[in-house]
Amino acid sequence: MNEACKSKFQEYQQQLGKVLITYYRPSRPPVTSYDSKGYPQSFGKSQPRGVIVSFIRNGEVYFGHSLCKKKEDEYDRYLGLNIAIERARPISEVLNKLKSSDEKAIPQSLVETLSHAVGRSERAFRTDLSGFTS
Numbered sequence: 024m025n026e027a028c029k030s031k032f033q034e035y036q037q038q039l040g041k042v043l044i045t046y047y048r049p050s051r052p053p054v055t056s057y058d059s060k061g062y063p064q065s066f067g068k069s070q071p072r073g074v075i076v077s078f079i080r081n082g083e084v085y086f087g088h089s090l091c092k093k094k095e096d097e098y099d100r101y102l103g104l105n106i107a108i109e110r111a112r113p114i115s116e117v118l119n120k121l122k123s124s125d126e127k128a129i130p131q132s133l134v135e136t137l138s139h140a141v142g143r144s145e146r147a148f149r150t151d152l153s154g155f156t157s
Contacts, residue, residue: 032105047090084148
């Protein structure tokens with residue numbers, strides 16, 4: 024299934040051009056090792072649990088998200104990316120739903136990651152999304 028998801032994502036990438044990917048990692052793992060003086064030597068990264076994608080379609084910035092269930096699912100990178108691209112909506116629609124407290128707009132745990140993705144999209148796509156900050 025992963026190869027099918029990977030090829031589908033590559034098709035999306037060819038159609039859309041630049042796709043910005045921002046992963047959601049809920050928390051950092053504990054320190055993995057210490058040096059001789061007791062200082063943390065390596066922190067590592069926690070496994071991603073979700074993703075937010077952004078891209079430009081018809082001159083408008085689109086955002087989509089995917090989040091796997093906490094303990095039931097193991098995160099699959101390409102499946103998550105494909106789901107996020109398929110769910111993508113224009114930024115104005117996504118943030119209007121957030122402001123109206125629509126629970127289906129975006130999971131609450133991804134809101135901070137979304138604001139980070141909006142900033143990245145402004146820089147990468149050279150657009151002004153300041154009117155859309157939540």
